[in-house]
Amino acid sequence: MGIIKEASRDIAGKFTPKSETLTKIQVSLSLSTNQELLMEAVALAKIRTRVDAEDSSELDGINHISELVNHMLEKHVEEKQMHSINGVPIPADFCCPLSLELMSDPVIVASGQTYERVFIRKWLDLGYNVCPKTRQTLGHSNLIPNYTVKQLIENWSEVHGVVLPDPVKLLSLNFSVSLKPINGRTSDKSPFSENSSRENKFGSPDHISSDDSCHPNLLHENFDSDDQISKASSSEDTDDSETGPPKLLVASTEANKLMCNASIDGSDAIKQSRKDGFHASDVEPRLQRNSISGDIGTSASSSSNHLEVVEKDKEEQVSSNSIASETTRNGRTVTCSKPNFQPRLGGVRSRNHLVWQQRSDKAVSLDSRSDFAIVDNKVRKLIEDLKNERTDPERAAIGELLVLSRHNMESRISIANHGAIPFLVNLLYSADPSMQENAVTVILNLSLDDNNKITIASADAIKPLIHVLETGNPEARANSAATLFSLSVNEENKAKIGRSGAIKPLVDLLRDGSAQGKKDAATALFNLSIFHENKARVVEAGAVKPLVELMDPAAGMVDKAVAVLAILATVQEGRNGIAQAGGIPVLVEVVELGSARAKENAAAALLQLCTNNSRFCSLVLQEGAMPPLVALSQSGTARAREKAQVLLSYFRNQRQVGKVTRR
Structure with missing residues (x-):
């Protein structure tokens, strides 16, 4: 346990533990596969939700161990993604998030994520009723074949001469035979106990007992107990011992007991808060x-x-x-x-993160299976109507697809699987404004699913979406911008969209669109600007002036506008544009009067302006930035305080330099 505490302290201190240390921990605790690490990480997250928030020492201990497990998980995934077949790197989208191997029989779960069938089926059979990738509680256990991804994988394999792996063989290598369903009752005997035998590991048959008691303090006691720590050091120290390698702080054992009390319908899952601004943070x-x-x-x-x-x-x-x-x-x-905002490398997952829950055999009723079959058949008929070139059947079909696509993930997946996307893309050129608007809205809804993003981009939808941006009615233009933003979550699409000429019409929408259109345009431009070469394009398209104008509180877009300006301020063209558009006085005003998030981003932009150009620095000081920056350095968010302090320190250093020069 000494090496675990040492590695945890390294993570807490923002240091990266040595690879050999992580290897020792994984070997000693039998955390060798992606699945085992996932189970441990989320089990710890489950325990964290039950810890008294006022007990800071226990919470800190759990957070540090969670950081360590998350770090090991991310390192494991990174190492796996470096592997190739016959020297050919495997596209990440073709790999199962559970096995990290190339998929042969991809299926879609209720969350919309795709997995290898045998792996996700085993996962569900073990009693985990959440999506391993998104941590979203699954409403049912239906597995929908993902024919689109399967075809893409088969085409890729044929081109590169790759033989698809046998998933059943991989399953036996990845899932330990000792793992048992989580609805078994778990012994109250700690794996750290002196009387624990090597075979009495979590999940082994001997570990399933009739004792049903839970131990809410077991994690804390084992973490703090020096006596138990001495019994559970590295694997080299325990080879001849009676004590077997424990699961990390018996998190899985404790979490499984807590899961026994989880509601079947997932009502105790903590939902994510709703947000509507941009937030600056430190770069990875x-x-x-x-x-x-x-x-x-x-x-x-x-x-x-x-x-x-x-x-x-x-x-x-x-x-x-x-x-x-x-x-x-x-x-x-x-x-x-x-x-998507995944935890940072080794970062602590938010306590609001969705947590694991026990799966019930009643979770999927015959009614839900029947309903899905009805929807699937209905979608199949609607796609046939879409193929009909007569206007009335097309209009009726697109209207019904719009209704279906707004309700649930299964409908969106079914619509895409039945080949609707190419027909919907063609309808983006429709001369009928209503038809065009409905088509782009359905595509926007379908883009919620990650796999559909791939299919939409592969259907050459970007140019037609730009056409809607340029010619559509206000609602269609706004939804087109939102769709481009959705597609730009994919890094490759950021470059493709930027190079396809989408930025200029997005800036036009930012300038003259509806209120919703301006918000969607700002969101899309922000995301596209993350790709470095797009920053200059956004500035050249004239985005800075309307962004400065939208920082007027009356526009209701201060947070969004200042966030885009802050990212554009990281390039010289953006800094020049902000100064020329009169953005410096407005940024100073936001630091003084804006929301906490807006103040942080305004300080970020001012920091870039001042540290890269002495003339801009003088302008910032002339606008009276010192008092609001001093106030921000004392009462802003943690990141805002840091930026304000750095900027104030820069001002002091510049004054010292000036005094020396005058002497």
Whole structure:
């Protein structure tokens, strides 16, 4: 246990533990596969939700161990993703998130994520009623074949001469035979106990006893007990011992007991808050290579060049690629895709993260299976009507698809699986404004699913979406911008959209669109600007002036506008544009009077302006920035205080330099 505490302290101190240390921990605790690490990570998250928030020492201990497990999990995934077959790297979207292997029989679960059939079936059979990737509680256990991804994988395999693996063989290697369903009763005997035998590990048959008692303090006691720590050191120290390698702080054991009390319908899952602004944070090192997968990082300090966006007041659905939210526009529910924010490397998961729950055999009723079959058959008929070139059947079909696509993930998946996307893309060129609007709205709803994002981009939808941006009615233009934003969650699409000429019409929408259109345009431009070469395009398209104008509180877009300006301020063209558009006085005003989030981003932009140009620094000081910055350094958010302090320190250093020069 000494090496565990040492590694935890390294993580807590923002240091990276040595690889050999992590290997020892994984070997000694039998955390060798992706599944085992996932189970342990979420089991700890489950325990954290039951810990008294006022007991800071226990909570800190759990958080440090959670950070360590999450760090090991991310390192494991990174190492696995470096592997190739016959020297050919495997696209990440073709790999099962559970096994991390190339999929042969991909299926879709209720959350919309795709997995290898035998792996997700085993996962469900073990009693886990959540999506391993998004941590979203699954409403049912139906597995829907993902024919689109299967075809893509088969085509890729044929081109590269790759033989698809046998998933059944991989399953036996990845899932330990000792794992048992979580609805078994768990012994109250701690794996750290002196009387624990080597075979009495979590999940082994001997570990399932009739004792039903829970131990809410077991994790804390084992973490703090020096006596038990001495019994559970590295594997080298225990080879000849009676004590077998424990699961990390018996988190899985305790979490399984807690899960016994979880409600079947998932009502005790903690939902994510709704958000509607942008939030600046420190950049991840990997973002400086423009390789953004889940995190969207930011910095307005002199050492980094990216921004992190956190949407508020939109219901979040956490995933490795997107956050889904639904908003109502003109009485119509429209689903928008938002970026996914995964924990930082070794970061602590939010206590509001959705947690694991026990699966019940009653979770999927015959009615739900029957309902799905009815919807699937209905979708199949509607797609046939879409193929009909007569206007009336097409209009009726697109209207019904719009209704179906707004309700649930299964309908969206079914619509895409039955080949609707190419026909919907063609309808984006319709001369009928209503038809065009409905088509783009259905595509927007379908883009909620990660796999559908791939299919939509592969159907050459970007140019038609730009056509809607340029020619559509206000609602269609807004939904087109939202769809481009949804597609831009994919890093490759950021580049593709930027190079396809979408930025200029997005800026036009920002300038003259409806209130909703301006918000969607700002969101899309922000996400596209994360890709470095798009920043200059956004500035050249004339985005800075309307963004400065939208910082007027009367426009209701201060938070969004200042966030985009903060990311544009990380390039010289953006800084020049902000100064020329009269943005410096407005940024200073936001630091003084804006929301907490807006103040932080305004300080980030000012920091970039001042540290990169002495003339801009003088202008900022002339606008009276010192008092609001001093106030922000004392009462703002943690990141805002940091940026304000750095900027104030920079001002002091500049004064000292000036005094020396005058002497």
